[in-house]
Amino acid sequence: MPFDAVLFDMDGTLVDTEGLWWEAASSVARDLGVRLTGDDADSVHGRTVADTAAHLLSRAASASRAQDDHVADMAVVSERLTEEFAARIAAGVRFVDGALGLLGELAAGEVPTALVSASPRRIVDLVLKQLPHPFRTVVADGETPRGKPYPDPYLEAISRLGVEPARCVAIEDSPTGIAAARAAGCRVLTVPRMPTLAQLHSLDRPARS
Incomplete structure (x- = not known):
């Protein structure tokens, strides 16, 4: 992988x-x-x-x-x-196009996933009630010494997963989040502010030689 x-x-x-x-x-x-x-x-x-x-x-x-x-x-x-x-x-949220499909493929491939949000736990929990995906760990704002754009939230998630930062892909849409993920040492996939994740559907597939 x-x-x-x-x-x-x-x-x-x-x-x-x-x-x-x-x-x-x-x-x-x-x-x-x-x-x-x-x-x-x-x-x-x-x-x-x-x-x-x-x-x-x-x-x-x-x-x-x-x-x-x-x-x-x-x-x-x-x-x-x-x-x-x-x-x-x-009142209800709309999922970004392709998001549920991508999460489903990662779950089917048993790829560990984490949610790293700049929103407080109260907001994150409201979204998780509507988001049917088994994240291995979730880090919300206020649960690390510093939030985004500092790397602390990503480093906390990486530590909980027990993986190396360089072996992680972070998916972000804002300059603040991108800065945090890069500072943590992750590879970053950037999506636009009104993104579609459909093009990332093969993210869990092994790289071809």
Whole structure:
């Protein structure tokens, strides 16, 4: 086999939740008197709840439009982001084209898989209820000393799997996640923000000589 394990990002890679996350962030931003634009995309997509909350608070402070103190508080904004996102996830998610097929082939080939997400455990568990795949291990945001773009989440998953980083393939869609996987020493397959994983269906096949 050309690799020993496949590590998946979740949002935007397996499930089409990037739009839901943007909606959640936009809703919280409005409470802070801020309107998100395309310029905010790299500070929201693929980012942790804490990173996004910090960005929203920074935008609000820069615009001098922060509202009541109970809104412009890091812990409160983070909780609001999680609540808004969770409500949208609970209503149902759409799987990225080809994702279930790829996961099925990896399971059939007994290839170990891990889920490595920038979302908190609450969000990950809501998605896992809708995602029928037996990941060997799952690492959510907040379960390592540092989150993406640092390598810690990937290194934790790799350690749990008992494999070498260079023998792992990470599938990611955001610059933050790509940076984390590369820093961990994984080989990285990058999919676009609105990806299809159908072209990766043969990922679990042995390399031909």
